[in-house]
Amino acid sequence: MVEGIASNAMAVRIAPAAQLALFVAIFCLLSIVVGGMRAVPCREALIKRFERVFNIAAFAGIAAIMLIPVISIAQRFYMPSIGYAMCSELQGNPTMWFTDWVRDPTWCVRGKSLEWVNEQAREAFLRTAP
Known part of the structure; x- marks a missing residue:
């Protein structure tokens, strides 16, 4: 998406919710890890570290969800101004x-x-190229 816009591609597909894929993957992986650590006796300090990372990933995912409407609105104003x-x-x-x-x-x-x-x-480019 961004690469296409930066390279002045003739057609671009923008998927605002695609940014969530990374957060969902991290969230799911950490859920499995923390759940396993809770099921098996493990040091509480180690579990707390993973829970902290889990919470950060959850809040970052929520922030990304809140940015979806912002990205959608921004593209409607920005894309026509650069010729799309x-x-x-x-x-x-x-x-x-x-x-x-x-x-x-x-x-x-x-x-x-x-x-x-x-x-x-x-x-069209090949037809106009010398």
């Missing part, structure tokens, strides 16, 4: 999980994929 147009016609849209953005609104064709848009952009 929202496209809700591509394959899999509209959905609440991601938003597609294209540089050229004529490439926003119902039922076509993001890869198709990138292929069209590549072909």
Whole structure:
């Protein structure tokens, strides 16, 4: 997502909730570890350390959840200012999980994929290249 925007990609898919995947993975792993430590006799000081990391991961995940609406609103203002147009016609849209953005609104064709848009952009570039 960020790499595509930074490289001026012709089509970008932004999934604001994708940032939660890391927090969910860490949260689940730490749940298993702390649960196992509680089930098996273990030093209380060691358990407290893992519980502290567990709590930090939980609060960081909650903060990430609260940022989802902020990211969604920010993209609606920022993306048009850098030359992208929202496209809700591509394959899999509209959905609440991601938003597609294209540089050229004529490439926003119902039922076509993001890869198709990138292929069209590549072909257009090759036609105009000397």
